[in-house]
Amino acid sequence: MKSKIDVVKTLLDALPFIKKFSNEKIVVKYGGAAQTSAELKEQFAQDIVLLHLVGMKPIIVHGGGKSITTLLADLGVDTTFVDGQRVTTKEVMRIVEMVLSGEINKEIVSLLDNHGTKAIGISGKDGGFLKGMPKDFDNFGYTGLIEDIDPEIVDNIIEDGAVPVIAPIAGSNIIGHPGFNINADLAASRIAVALNARKVLFLTDTPGVLNKEMKLITNLSIEQTEALKDDGTIQGGMVPKVDACIEALRGGVKKAHIIDGRVEHSLLLEILTSSGVGTCIEL
Ligand SMILES: Nc1ncnc2c1ncn2[C@@H]1O[C@H](COP(=O)(O)OP(=O)(O)O)[C@@H](O)[C@H]1O
Numbered sequence: 283m284k285s286k287i288d289v290v291k292t293l294l295d296a297l298p299f300i301k302k303f304s305n306e307k308i309v310v311k312y313g314g315a316a317q318t319s320a321e322l323k324e325q326f327a328q329d330i331v332l333l334h335l336v337g338m339k340p341i342i343v344h345g346g347g348k349s350i351t352t353l354l355a356d357l358g359v360d361t362t363f364v365d366g367q368r369v370t371t372k373e374v375m376r377i378v379e380m381v382l383s384g385e386i387n388k389e390i391v392s393l394l395d396n397h398g399t400k401a402i403g404i405s406g407k408d409g410g411f412l413k414g415m416p417k418d419f420d421n422f423g424y425t426g427l428i429e430d431i432d433p434e435i436v437d438n439i440i441e442d443g444a445v446p447v448i449a450p451i452a453g454s455n456i457i458g459h460p461g462f463n464i465n466a467d468l469a470a471s472r473i474a475v476a477l478n479a480r481k482v483l484f485l486t487d488t489p490g491v492l493n494k495e496m497k498l499i500t501n502l503s504i505e506q507t508e509a510l511k512d513d514g515t516i517q518g519g520m521v522p523k524v525d526a527c528i529e530a531l532r533g534g535v536k537k538a539h540i541i542d543g544r545v546e547h548s549l550l551l552e553i554l555t556s557s558g559v560g561t562c563i564e565l
């Protein structure tokens with residue numbers, strides 16, 4: 283058991299990190315793969331509440347790919363992925379919006395609320411936050427890219443002392459358009475850049491970026507990351523994730539981390555300790 287002085291030391295160890303990141307915006311991409319158990323979800327909420335209470339400005343962008351795939355299967359609707367991105371028919375788009383905006387977004391908001399932090403859930407359709415455009419309509423349908431961001435609604439939520447919780451769906455300027463399904467990793471990086479975030483963290487279901495021997499790579503430059511994509515070491519869902527890290531870094535975010543959302547309190551370990559966890563990508 284820890285002695286009382288050990289407890290104090292743990293708190294003091296966190297002090298430089300609290301000073302460094304206090305008042306800074308930190309975008310946390312909470313992937314569907316890291317939302318697997320009720321216990322992990324609770325711990326994630328506690329981590330966000332603590333970061334918020336010590337003065338940081340966490341912004342959550344969530345995924346939910348696994349839940350979307352499960353509901354589509356339950357409904358007997360086929361779904362396919364190309365390079366880690368879902369092909370989104372009009373029918374799939376309805377389910378994507380139900381799961382992301384209707385279910386997961388509100389679940390995260392309630393969790394944060396239950397732990398004592400005011401949270402406001404929106405999708406990119408709210409307040410004209412994200413405007414999308416087709417990635418490649420013929421091959422991907424309503425899967426989109428972000429064309430434009432108006433950060434005002436999120437800045438207002440932060441100013442109001444709440445944590446923004448964002449579902450990665452973009453609106454359209456065309457009347458009656460169903461909107462766009464945006465890969466949550468790519469949404470997180472664009473949002474991090476537009477909001478001048480200091481850091482972006484991606485919580486997922488692997489220890490970080492793994493090499494061909496399945497060992498964790500703790501630090502990567504952009505060039506090294508591109509090389510791992512080119513030689514096929516990085517595949518599937520990790521492709522949009524590292525693309526998102528690179529986009530965030532090129533847009534001025536100082537560090538991008540890919541960390542294991544299955545590890546207890548991985549967010550606090552990464553942000554408030556010197557040991558860090560997962561893969562850190564920087565310029
Ligand atoms: N080099 C790699 N290192 C780690 N994971 C990889 C790598 N290449 C492919 N992957 C895959 O990427 C997955 C993470 O992406 P994804 O399933 O989309 O997660 P999330 O729902 O968190 O966005 C991992 O579970 C793993 O199967």
Ligand SMILES: CC(=O)N[C@@H](CCC(=O)OP(=O)(O)O)C(=O)O
Pocket residue numbers: 312313314315344345346347348350366367368378425426450463464465466467519
């Ligand atoms: C275009 C595209 O692929 N959109 C994703 C959106 C959710 C997501 O990105 O969820 P994860 O972060 O849990 O993978 C999808 O439909 O699954």
